[in-house]
Amino acid sequence: MASIPASPNSEATANVQRKRFRSIQRRIQLRYLLLVIPAATFLFFFYGYPVAAMLARSFNDPAWGLENFEKLFRVTRHENWFGLSIPSNGYLRVFMITLRISTVVTVLTLLLAYPVAYVLSSIRPSRANILLIFVLVPFWTSILVRSYAWMVLLGREGTINRILIRLGINDDPVQLLNTRLAVYIGMVHILLPFMILPLYSVMKGIDRNYMRAAENLGAKPRHVFRHIFLPLTLPGIAAGCLVVFILSLGFYITPALIGGPRDVMISMLIAQQVNTLNWGFASALALGLLVISMAIYLVFNRVLGVERLYGGTRS
């Protein structure tokens, strides 16, 4: 191209052609934009605007100002948290309970999911597909039904108590339902597939020859795991933990049905405030929940680059 001597004339035609090309391009892009507009408009009216108006309510209901946030942050007592004295009140306590439950649930889910994902990724694909049904069936079953199932299992007359008594471990039924333990059991059960599936897809993409090479070079199995396999699965760990943590922050149905009176999570507090007609305060709590969720997403994204890593796992 560059070797052809450019006469002023051909330069002009090229310019005209470039302009025409650009205008055609713009028309095509406009057409694509038009396809997106119906869904975007719909979501604006039935999701974006209502949520934004609700969040704004935390500043203007019952009156303009920071009244709701003063109520949220008014310190009434101090909480002992891992030996630290934390200024708190009844509402902030609910935030702390929620963060604690979410952290414990995320760690437990990771510990249970990692070996399962490893086994699923190392066996023959035809067998793995059959075992994956065990992961997908609960994944597809509604949270309400699964929480109900745990009510059946954990109740005073429930299956687990009957087994414990029959085995002679206990003489009388133990209180399992409506405890923190029940919340952990139910939430981990519901969130496990969200951890197993990203771990499985990352592990499946790892070339096992790396591990064989390390073994051939004399590395012990635990070193191979620590220095090769584990680092390669980090993207899956990050993605799984992010999803599980953010989903647990918003849990409502499960803790409400199988948790005890002390296991109040943010969503439950919000619902309770709406039902007692404190709409402005409920909105302030919702804003708090949203800010925490977004902050965690951004931190994960900045530190671990989840989005980039997600793209990298599609091998």
Next chain:
Amino acid sequence: MSAAAPAASAARQRKRPAIGKILLYAFTALVLFYLVFPVFVVIPVSFSSAQYLAFPPPGFSLQWYEKYFDRRDWIDATWLSLRIGLITAFLATILGTLASLGLVRGRFRGRNAINAFLVSPLIIPAIIVAIGVYFFYARLQIVGSPFALALAHTALAIPFVVINVSATLYGFDERLEYAAMNLGANRWQTFRHVTLPIIKPGVFAGALFAFITSFDELIVALFISGTGAVTLPRKMWDGLRQEIDPTIAAVSTILITVSVAVLLSAELLRQRSERMRTSTYTGDNDA
């Protein structure tokens, strides 16, 4: 000889970590058991002859299903959930499919931002959407309207359609469309006879996900179903707080069956679309 050496070393390794491997497999079996056991406890309980929740059930009986089919309120709630689910699937599929076409093919400014907005209902905690829509509907005085509930469910279901359809579009060989247009097809004919048949599995999978999103949805329904739009999950929730008799186990079994059937079809469609896509690449015609 190059093949024999690794095989021999693999055999040696297979012998060594036997105990570790057994423990690992046992652990996996336990976790998988923990995952499916609760789901499969509900089903036998629903066929129980006992008057209370008991597992294992003392005998077989269809009494709880009879009770379910006799009760007008349960049946009404079931029909309503089906209707709202179908409206949701219809609206979400059309809106979501069009949007995916624009988002995957287009290169306009703001594309990523719009894409993030369209899938954001997936990560925003459900309670936030629920009370936002509830306050909005309260002002419009449409709390308790089934159609209004379907519209709210559509907002929650659009991300599933966008994700499913986009996935099929990303693997789409655009040269097929150029070929059709070169052969004289206009834009609509190309879409109707080339694009749509190829992305159809993704569209159907999206529709099924949209249906189940609505059919199983509780949190939004809790706030905006009022007294006029009591869906099946809402009815079940109300029932759970008063009586936990095995009628709810029967309802749960029906919900499990619907979810598994619908999502199994979605999974089959996904596999089919993957086969179709790979056969497009290799030029195979027998898919």
